Amino acid sequence: DVKVTQSSRYLVKRTGEKVFLECVQDMDHENMFWYRQDPGLGLRLIYFSYDVKMKEKGDIPEGYSVSREKKERFSLILESASTNQTSMYLCASSGRGGDGGRPYGYTFGSGTRLTVV
Amino acid sequence: QKEVEQNSGPLSVPEGAIASLNCTYSDRGSQSFFWYRQYSGKSPELIMSIYSNGDKEDGRFTAQLNKASQYVSLLIRDSQPSDSATYLCAVRELTGGGNKLTFGTGTQLKVEL
Numbered sequence: 001d002v003k004v005t006q007s008s009r010y011l012v013k014r015t016g017e018k019v020f021l022e023c024v025q026d027m028d029h030e031n032m033f034w035y036r037q038d039p040g041l042g043l044r045l046i047y048f049s050y051d052v053k054m055k056e057k058g059d060i061p062e063g064y065s066v067s068r069e070k071k072e073r074f075s076l077i078l079e080s081a082s083t084n085q086t087s088m089y090l091c092a093s094s095g096r097g098g099d100g101g102r103p104y105g106y107t108f109g110s111g112t113r114l115t116v117v
Numbered sequence: 118q119k120e121v122e123q124n125s126g127p128l129s130v131p132e133g134a135i136a137s138l139n140c141t142y143s144d145r146g147s148q149s150f151f152w153y154r155q156y157s158g159k160s161p162e163l164i165m166s167i168y169s170n171g172d173k174e175d176g177r178f179t180a181q182l183n184k185a186s187q188y189v190s191l192l193i194r195d196s197q198p199s200d201s202a203t204y205l206c207a208v209r210e211l212t213g214g215g216n217k218l219t220f221g222t223g224t225q226l227k228v229e230l
Contacts, residue, residue, distance in 0.1 A: 031216045033217075042220055045219075050216070105218075
């Protein structure tokens with residue numbers, strides 16, 4: 001089974017700190033994603049990457065950056081944490097596509113619940 | 118902004134009944150659709166994918182797709198208390214790379230004894 005591992009399950013950081021959230025997948029997937037999930041707002045895409053060193057902004061990239069130096073690892077960086085970044089952060093990965101180019105669904109990591117105080 | 122709409126619920130059904138979860142999407146060109154189940158405090162888990170009009174069955178789950186109506190649904194037969202969760206509909210965007218999905222906000226399902 002595909003495994004997507006997020007480094008921390010719970011994290012508490014102070015306002016203004018630089019925060020690193022790490023995600024590693026073990027199935028050689030090309031695509032990796034960072035979402036945040038908030039009650040009533042659902043899953044919102046922050047950034048995604050479809051290849052090493054490639055990154056694209058999602059719907060809510062402000063205040064975040066990402067790094068993908070190796071295929072298996074995709075890091076989310078909060079440059080200066082703020083209280084409105086308190087959320088559940090979910091990393092996901094997927095392969096490029098199956099037969100006929102049909103896209104695969106995502107496999108999610110277990111999530112990191114970040115609290116910024 | 119591409120949209121995926123779901124009724125937030127909660128949808129309550131008795132044990133053994135059929136649960137019907139619905140989703141509409143705005144991008145007429147979308148081709149790939151997914152259903153995820155998310156238990157409280159857990160991350161989403163892929164349960165169904167569907168790409169062609171019609172029905173696709175997998176055990177107690179049936180996904181239904183109607184591209185003309187821009188509508189996708191998930192039926193759960195013989196609902197069990199263990200099916201109580203939030204169900205997320207996701208749609209693959211037509212343009213761009215990277216297999217980008219847009220998610221609905223989810224429907225909470227409660228299966229009552």
